[in-house]
Amino acid sequence: MGLITPGLGLIFWSALGFLIVLFLLTKYAWKPILAALDEREKSIDEALKSAEIARNQMANLKAENEKIIHEAKIERDTMLLKASEAAKQMIDEAKEKAHQEGAKMIENAKATIETEKLAAIEDIKVQVGILSLAVAEKLLKRNFSEDAAQQKLVEELVKDIKLN
């Protein structure tokens, strides 16, 4: 058992012991532990990556949302503009139409009045004719002795007839 001379027995036992420990620990400890560490590191890596992807997606989504909202706003504005234009147009058209309708009605009324008037004149003419005939008849029924007087009467009658 020297201090600096290695003893055969201890070399034998320590070699045996170390080999057994090396075998057991490699098989039952180091490999499972290293595999677990590796797996965990990978899963952390993946988690970080997927978080990054999710964040990017969120950002994209947000940008898209904003774009959609922006577009919607523009669309709303144009719709409002169109609607107000249409309303204005409709009001204008209605006004125009009312105006035209009114004018037409007045025209019609005028035409009717004219027709009525003509009809009335026609009627008067007929009446005048009838009256003339009646006068003529009365004159004829009388004798034409008093020529001058009769002439005067006829003239007066004719004067009256020429009202039109």
Place this chain on the structure above:
Amino acid sequence: MARKFLCLSILLSIFWLGFSNSVQAAGDGESKTGFILPHVMDNYEWHFATVGHTHVTLPLPVIIYSPDQGLEFFLSSDFQNHETHKFGKDYGVGGYFIDENYKLSAADPSRTFYDFSITKNVTMMFIVIAVLLFLMLNSAKFYRKNPGAAPKGIASFIEPIVIFVRDEIALPNIGHKKYLKFTPYLLTLFFFIWVGNILGLFPEAANFTGNIALTFTLAIFTFIITNVNGNKDYWKHVFATPGVPVPLLLIIVPVEIIGLFTKPFALMVRLFVAITAGHIVILSFIALIFVFESLAVGVASTIMVVFINFIEILVATIQAYVFTLFSAMYIGLAVAEHDHH
């Protein structure tokens, strides 16, 4: 953390003092420093303390193989005087005896025999192995039961060290392609030495990792792994160093060949010396107390023992790290694929 460290050191020191006390009580005055060397060396029995005249010892098996008598089993207590518990030439059994310097000899000097005894250091190694298996199998169980979970308990203690050995020792020295192949060996090496160093610091424990037979064995393992895995570049570098003129090769090649052996030799000596020296320093400071038998020296020595214990806890870790690091470097040199030269 620092407080725990301090507490541990003081605790260890107190144990050491108690231990030396018991040693001193047993001493017969012939040498007040005589307990130092037997402590750092291997022994056939495990002596814990002597209380009065009662020796608290653990007798260990003595296993001898000889070509003529085959395997023989004894107990270390068979070789002792039953009253004084001392080994000696007069207390031989079966043709063998253990002398006062703890050397096993055959009564007939011409006989050859091989000593495979379960000595104090072998017993210590079994304890280290048990602790290692307990720690590692328990933490492996955690990973098996909780895949993907953050480590807890023993696993949270082991994991940073495993990652350190993998990422700071194996990976940079061996390289991307092959480091995983050697990581289990380096991990085993690190924990084996580290646990051995730390447990060896406990009083009454054996100076297991400070024994040259153990450091020799570990260095041999690194030597074998290095050279078995050596690639073409590595051997070319040894036997036909590129870029060196032929006449110079006559000098370079022997140097390179010697270099193959000096590397593990350095590993062996470094660990042995660092740990043994630490133990000797601690024991020497304790021995001073009994040499001077003065209160002042006692106080000063105790403070120094605490201080050295601090350092020894660090040394235990550093030496485990250094041994593993250099093993990784040697393996890395052997498997490196380089296109320069």
